[in-house]
Amino acid sequence: MNPLWLKSWCECRYRYLLVWLLSGVVLFDLALFSLVKRTADRADLGEWVVLFYLGAVVPIAALVLAGSGVNTQTSWGMAPGLHPSTGFLLSMPVRRSALLWTRASMGAALLLSWVVATHLILIQADSALGVPGWSLPLSTLPAVAVLALLYFGVATWLTVLFDELWSSIIALTMFGMAAGYSLAGGPGWANVITYMRLENGYRQVPQTVFCLALTAGFLGLAQYSIRKKEY
Amino acid sequence: MTPAPAIEIQGLARSFGKVEALRGLDLRVPQGSLAGLVGLNGAGKTTTLRILLGQIRPGAGEASVFGLPCAPEPSSVEIRRRTAALPEQKALFPYMTVAEVLRFTRGFYPGWRDDRAQRLLTDFELDPKRKTCTLSKGQLTKLHLVLCLSRGAELMLLDEPTDGLDPVATEIALQAMVSLVAETGATILLCSHRLNEVEQIADHLCLIHQGRALLDESLDGLKARARRYLFVFDDAAEKAEPALVRFGRLRREGRALSLVAFRDGHALEAEARALGAVSVETAPLTLRELFLEMVKP
Numbered sequence: 001m002n003p004l005w006l007k008s009w010c011e012c013r014y015r016y017l018l019v020w021l022l023s024g025v026v027l028f029d030l031a032l033f034s035l036v037k038r039t040a041d042r043a044d045l046g047e048w049v050v051l052f053y054l055g056a057v058v059p060i061a062a063l064v065l066a067g068s069g070v071n072t073q074t075s076w077g078m079a080p081g082l083h084p085s086t087g088f089l090l091s092m093p094v095r096r097s098a099l100l101w102t103r104a105s106m107g108a109a110l111l112l113s114w115v116v117a118t119h120l121i122l123i124q125a126d127s128a129l130g131v132p133g134w135s136l137p138l139s140t141l142p143a144v145a146v147l148a149l150l151y152f153g154v155a156t157w158l159t160v161l162f163d164e165l166w167s168s169i170i171a172l173t174m175f176g177m178a179a180g181y182s183l184a185g186g187p188g189w190a191n192v193i194t195y196m197r198l199e200n201g202y203r204q205v206p207q208t209v210f211c212l213a214l215t216a217g218f219l220g221l222a223q224y225s226i227r228k229k230e231y
Numbered sequence: 232m233t234p235a236p237a238i239e240i241q242g243l244a245r246s247f248g249k250v251e252a253l254r255g256l257d258l259r260v261p262q263g264s265l266a267g268l269v270g271l272n273g274a275g276k277t278t279t280l281r282i283l284l285g286q287i288r289p290g291a292g293e294a295s296v297f298g299l300p301c302a303p304e305p306s307s308v309e310i311r312r313r314t315a316a317l318p319e320q321k322a323l324f325p326y327m328t329v330a331e332v333l334r335f336t337r338g339f340y341p342g343w344r345d346d347r348a349q350r351l352l353t354d355f356e357l358d359p360k361r362k363t364c365t366l367s368k369g370q371l372t373k374l375h376l377v378l379c380l381s382r383g384a385e386l387m388l389l390d391e392p393t394d395g396l397d398p399v400a401t402e403i404a405l406q407a408m409v410s411l412v413a414e415t416g417a418t419i420l421l422c423s424h425r426l427n428e429v430e431q432i433a434d435h436l437c438l439i440h441q442g443r444a445l446l447d448e449s450l451d452g453l454k455a456r457a458r459r460y461l462f463v464f465d466d467a468a469e470k471a472e473p474a475l476v477r478f479g480r481l482r483r484e485g486r487a488l489s490l491v492a493f494r495d496g497h498a499l500e501a502e503a504r505a506l507g508a509v510s511v512e513t514a515p516l517t518l519r520e521l522f523l524e525m526v527k528p
Binding site for chain 2: 006010014072083087092094096230231
């Protein structure tokens with residue numbers, strides 16, 4: 001096994017578990033609503049759960065799984081500054097871009113697997129819990145996955161520029177603003193929730209291409225920054 | 232013919248904001264040598280090592296290892312492929328065990344020596360199953376030494392390699408370094424504040440002060456040349472001061488003048504006698520005395 005993949009897996013495994021715990025919260029809420037609310041109220045509350053999932057859980061999952069590959073991440077914490085093992089890593093005979101792309105590939109693969117699995121679970125939960133009319137249809141899965149990747153690209157770039165604590169604060173602020181704008185029904189391309197749910201006549205293919213291009217742009221910026229930055 | 236140096240640095244300068252860490256550093260570390268890199272805190276030692284590893288770029292000047300420039304990434308990767316570095320901060324990936332860190336490092340170095348790693352693990356009493364975040368400072372240093380000495384590297388850049396080690400482990404580490412140089416012809420640049428250890432094993436000395444090299448030569452040659460002289464005069468010694476000060480730093484204590492000189496021992500002695508010295512005593516210097524003499528304000 002390539003040593004960088006081993007390192008990336010070690011950094012991601014507990015974070016992946018954390019992301020699953022987050023989605024567990026969503027499923028717990030769904031189950032709770034289906035049990036305690038009258039059928040008539042379930043649709044509205046279930047809607048809010050889905051919005052919570054799309055507007056908060058997906059971006060947070062992307063943020064948790066993002067990492068620059070240069071600054072060593074701990075399993076759970078967000079220590080300010082560079083981890084003291086960074087000097088050891090940078091003494092290895094490997095390009096910085098390889099550090100970045102290995103870590104990004106691992107994080108992105110885990111994020112996508114989580115998005116797909118969670119989406120499918122939510123669809124199943126819809127029928128299992130008897131909550132009508134609010135679930136995410138399968139057709140929206142690509143849009144959710146692509147937007148999760150965009151969040152991931154932004155967060156990866158930020159972790160190159162700043163340490164994990166500051167990058168998390170900045171990313172959460174940005175994602176929170178995007179979610180707030182979207183939940184308030186803001187019009188236009190910046191409404192990420194209407195895009196993820198393919199509402200308001202969104203055409204999936206051009207929007208998806210646009211999001212993927214933007215993601216590639218942020219990862220390219222991350223690569224440029226990592227080469228220029230002095231650690 | 233003199234072999235090409237393992238490390239060659241010319242006019243290296245680097246600032247961090249308003250702080251000038253290096254101000255035109257010139258160094259040349261011969262291949263196969265065990266060189267000590269010494270200097271006060273903030274003298275520029277760690278900055279030099281980081282430039283050699285391509286972690287930071289020089290502001291001016293050139294640094295090369297094995298004839299390869301350190302700044303461009305492709306040659307820096309090649310340099311690191313042939314180099315083992317023990318960084319100033321000894322932490323390792325906190326989520327890995329000792330065995331996993333060994334496996335991680337081994338993956339980058341085709342010349343990895345499993346037998347040497349196992350022997351050093353045993354010598355240092357390191358448990359392969361322990362997570363690195365549970366190791367003490369000294370144990371982390373030991374693990375770093377295992378990682379460095381087992382890579383089959385041609386050059387080792389060691390920043391405080393005995394930091395936190397007990398005397399037994401220190402002795403094992405120093406002996407391992409000496410053996411490695413003798414067996415493989417590798418070059419070691421040993422950056423340390425422990426001058427007695429540098430004196431014990433180094434054959435070349437680089438002394439940096441305020442970002443410049445004050446000394447860069449064979450340690451044996453330096454110790455043969457550098458001597459402390461004590462001149463005792465019949466009457467006041469201050470009359471002899473102006474003539475002797477060109478030989479080195481002078482200290483006057485009553486009728487005696489103490490001087491550390493690096494050259495012209497005979498000429499110095501003759502001049503002192505001509506100036507009225509009735510007694511001349513000389514003594515060799517330890518590295519610590521030499522260091523203090525060179526850098527003490």
